[in-house]
Amino acid sequence: MRILLHVCCAPCAVYPLAQLSSQGHEVTGFFYNPNIHPYQEFRRRIEAVKQYGEATGQAFALDEQYGLTEFLREVVFHEQDRCARCYDMRLQKTVAMAAAQKIEAFSTTLLYSKYQNHQLLIARCRRLAEQYDVRFHYEDFRLGWQQGIDTSRSMGLYRQPYCGCVYSEQERYDKQFRRCKKNQSEGGGGI
Ligand code: SF4
Structure with missing residues (x-):
């Protein structure tokens, strides 16, 4: 089966690509991630995907346009719901491309990732599969x-320290912000 696999980054693609290829599927990776900020981080992740493609011969389609404006327009004023919107942006473009190119299935x-909302992803993919009449290929790649970590390390692929958006970068590095969030979740009421 031909599968268009949305690729969020090279390290996360290693295991799914190996797994799908071992099952005999013909897979094209599609890097489309307007969520990634800042620009230099975006470029680093694209370069890691190219490095992986050159080392393995895996085919990728790359959207190299930096999506700052597009992403912010989608999530600003919806910060609490930003991950669902972020998933939709990326998955919708993937499934639309699969439909346009008559590729039978898509996945992501x-x-x-153990850090993503797995059930929400499945729900969004199923809805888009129905909408575009393209099969959603589900596997629990977690x-x-x-295996993915070991291989990406051995290949020297860049491994990013945060999910991608500017909000996730703050959550990763801003200690005061993290303390505040922890206190709020424990009922402490912030700083
Ligand atoms: S945390 Fe990750 S999934 Fe959520 S909006 Fe940011 S980049 Fe997207």
Whole structure:
């Protein structure tokens, strides 16, 4: 079967691509991530995908246009719901491309990450599959979590320290912000 696999980054693509290829599928990776900020981080992640493609011969379609404006227009004033909107942006473009190119199925490397909302991803993919009449190929790629880490490390692929958007970058590095969030979740009421 031909599958268009949305690729969020090279390390997350390693296991899903190996798994799908071992099952005999013909897979094209599609890097489309307007969520990634800042610009230099966006470029680093694209370069890592290219590095992986050159090392393995895996085919990728890359959207190299930096999506700052597009992403912010989608999530500003909807910050609490931003991940669902972020998933939709990326998955919708993927499934639309699969439909246009008559590729039978689509999937996403977001299903590899233990840090993403797996059930929400499945629900969004199923809805889009119906809408575009393209099959959603589901696998729990999290099963290959350690394998993906080991391989990406051994290949020297850039491994990013945060999910991608400017909000996730703050959550990763701003200690005061993290303390505040922890206090709020424990009923402490912030700083
Ligand atoms: S945390 Fe990750 S999934 Fe959520 S909006 Fe930011 S980049 Fe997208």
